[in-house]
Amino acid sequence: MAPLFQLSALLTLCVSFVRAQTTVTVQAGTTFQTMDGFGFSEAFGHANDLFNYPAAEQKQVLDLLFNVTTGAGMTIIRNRIGSGGAGDSILPTSPGCPTCTPTYVWDGSDGHQVWFSQQAMAYGVKTIYADAWSAPGFMKTNGVETNGGTLCGVTGATCASGDWKQAYANFLTQYIKFYQQSNVTITHVGFLNEPEFSPTYSSMNSNGQQAADFIKVLSPTLAAAGLNTKITCCDSEGWSNQITMTNAISAAGALNLLGVVTSHAYSSPVSGTINTPTNVWETEYADLSDPLLPNNWFSNGAAGEGFTWANQIFDGIVNSRLSAYLYWIGAEPGTTNSALILTNGTTVTPSKRLWAFAQFSRYIRPGAVRLGTSGSGANLKFSAFKNSDGSVSVQVLNNNAAAAAINVVTSGFTATSVQAFVSAQGTDLAALPATLSGGIASASVPAHGMVTFVLNGAPGSGSSTTTVGSSSTGSTTTTVSTTVITTVSTPTSSPTGCLSAEWGQCAGIGWTGCTGCAAGTACQFVNDWYSQCLP
Ligand SMILES: *[C@@H]1O[C@H](CO)[C@@H](O)[C@H](O)[C@H]1NC(C)=O
Ligand SMILES: *[C@@H]1O[C@H](CO)[C@@H](O)[C@H](O)[C@H]1NC(C)=O
Numbered sequence: 152m153a154p155l156f157q158l159s160a161l162l163t164l165c166v167s168f169v170r171a172q173t174t175v176t177v178q179a180g181t182t183f184q185t186m187d188g189f190g191f192s193e194a195f196g197h198a199n200d201l202f203n204y205p206a207a208e209q210k211q212v213l214d215l216l217f218n219v220t221t222g223a224g225m226t227i228i229r230n231r232i233g234s235g236g237a238g239d240s241i242l243p244t245s246p247g248c249p250t251c252t253p254t255y256v257w258d259g260s261d262g263h264q265v266w267f268s269q270q271a272m273a274y275g276v277k278t279i280y281a282d283a284w285s286a287p288g289f290m291k292t293n294g295v296e297t298n299g300g301t302l303c304g305v306t307g308a309t310c311a312s313g314d315w316k317q318a319y320a321n322f323l324t325q326y327i328k329f330y331q332q333s334n335v336t337i338t339h340v341g342f343l344n345e346p347e348f349s350p351t352y353s354s355m356n357s358n359g360q361q362a363a364d365f366i367k368v369l370s371p372t373l374a375a376a377g378l379n380t381k382i383t384c385c386d387s388e389g390w391s392n393q394i395t396m397t398n399a400i401s402a403a404g405a406l407n408l409l410g411v412v413t414s415h416a417y418s419s420p421v422s423g424t425i426n427t428p429t430n431v432w433e434t435e436y437a438d439l440s441d442p443l444l445p446n447n448w449f450s451n452g453a454a455g456e457g458f459t460w461a462n463q464i465f466d467g468i469v470n471s472r473l474s475a476y477l478y479w480i481g482a483e484p485g486t487t488n489s490a491l492i493l494t495n496g497t498t499v500t501p502s503k504r505l506w507a508f509a510q511f512s513r514y515i516r517p518g519a520v521r522l523g524t525s526g527s528g529a530n531l532k533f534s535a536f537k538n539s540d541g542s543v544s545v546q547v548l549n550n551n552a553a554a555a556a557i558n559v560v561t562s563g564f565t566a567t568s569v570q571a572f573v574s575a576q577g578t579d580l581a582a583l584p585a586t587l588s589g590g591i592a593s594a595s596v597p598a599h600g601m602v603t604f605v606l607n608g609a610p611g612s613g614s615s616t617t618t619v620g621s622s623s624t625g626s627t628t629t630t631v632s633t634t635v636i637t638t639v640s641t642p643t644s645s646p647t648g649c650l651s652a653e654w655g656q657c658a659g660i661g662w663t664g665c666t667g668c669a670a671g672t673a674c675q676f677v678n679d680w681y682s683q684c685l686p
């Protein structure tokens with residue numbers, strides 16, 4: 152608050168209205184989690200839908216989803232490992248007993264999910280997550296692949312037919328091998344989906360102990376097959392159940408066998424952190440019921456709006472240490488917000504949520520490391536990442552009803568060029584004018600808008616290196632750098648001779664306030680509209 156008091160003496164000379172200019176400092180030496188990416192699924196027939204679109208529409212949809220210069224630049228896909236009958240599962244018929252020889256059936260297509268994976272790979276996608284919603288029905292206590300039921304052989308699930316843990320591990324391993332035949336490398340495999348839920352489609356129940364029992368079988372089975380596919384668990388319906396399951400898996404001594412902890416956000420939102428040394432992904436969430444139209448970026452913060460999703464993705468990454476954020480469906484013929492893109496005949500309608508994902512996914516590439524930031528402003532959110540190509544991307548979300556002038560300062564990195572990209576109501580990821588002066592990038596972030604700054608440059612001095620532990624979210628000490636600037640709205644007598652305080656404005660188009668700077672600071676050009684008293 153000190154600058155306010157320093158300025159108070161000047162108010163009689165200079166005040167007419169007050170406008171905030173906010174500076175965020177990126178701490179390149181303070182690092183948090185490594186990012187795996189952003190994505191979605193085309194499960195339950197939607198890969199097949201996409202395959203059957205007319206060629207022009209198919210290309211349009213694939214570009215919108217994956218193209219890093221014209222679309223969202225998504226980097227993860229989530230396929231479904233079928234567990235039903237012929238045409239869905241690779242083991243539609245029981246071999247008769249857990250140790251009997253299974254007869255696998257492979258059509259090379261898997262409902263065109265093989266083709267879909269290859270399309271994604273053509274855009275550079277490397278992270279292919281295959282998830283089973285259930286084991287085949289004959290491996291479960293209820294004998295069917297639907298309506299929940301539990302894998303026979305895990306704690307508390309005894310079946311007359313025997314213990315099917317190894318058979319289920321063999322089934323998943325074989326599925327990965329079939330994809331290898333098409334040169335599709337499944338990098339992550341899951342064996343549960345919403346294990347606390349028993350719907351009338353593919354589903355299987357599990358608690359954390361039961362999941363751990365199976366992980367201890369799956370892990371050595373994959374290794375024996377020469378696969379380094381990472382095991383995920385548990386795609387819980389909600390975050391709070393995933394916390395409970397992760398703690399139980401840890402207590403059962405199987406957390407070290409997992410590659411990634413995964414959760415959905417339906418029955419309980421992403422909130423706080425999950426205690427695990429692994430990366431954490433949010434692997435499925437969507438507004439399942441509201442209609443796409445009127446398809447707003449921001450009108451009132453409704454569940455399907457673009458800016459609602461920009462905030463959700465941001466909060467998940469910064470406050471809950473997510474390394475990946477996946478929507479539910481990418482593209483589907485439909486009318487609700489369950490997908491990022493809706494199709495109807497040859498009409499393709501990208502939702503504003505797609506551009507929210509794009510604001511992150513295009514500029515936070517797999518392997519990017521989250522950096523610390525300091526600086527805050529009312530209803531403003533900041534995050535920063537260092538990509539493996541050396542670029543730094545900075546996200547600014549403005550939850551105010553007025554535009555915010557933002558300066559981005561870097562510590563431990565010297566920016567030599569800046570680009571900025573904006574989404575707001577009426578603007579779908581457009582280039583935004585931004586300036587770079589004295590290493591400070593500046594742009595105006597529109598009301599209820601998101602801007603991503605992309606800085607190229609080189610490592611710089613001025614920052615020690617701090618790696619923040621895996622369970623920390625980065626709620627580090629925040630330095631408030633907001634500066635209150637006095638601005639005269641109507642021309643008055645020129646306040647010649649008055650001094651702006653440190654961080655205050657001292658020149659710019661339309662500026663009629665103080666043009667001098669307080670002792671120890673100098674007026675530095677930031678952009679045509681703004682110069683600032685900097686120490
Ligand atoms: C992405 O879009 C650009 C511009 O249309 C195009 O040149 C490029 O080939 C596309 N990338 C892929 C992988 O199709
Ligand atoms: C897989 O890759 C190998 C080696 O590049 C190639 O010979 C083979 O034709 C590919 N198979 C398919 C199904 O694409």
Ligand SMILES: *[C@@H]1O[C@H](CO)[C@@H](O)[C@H](O)[C@H]1NC(C)=O
Nearest residue numbers: 485486487494495496497498
């Ligand atoms: C799909 O397109 C048809 C033809 O243009 C139109 O009549 C129909 O209302 C559209 N459906 C939806 C759900 O938008």
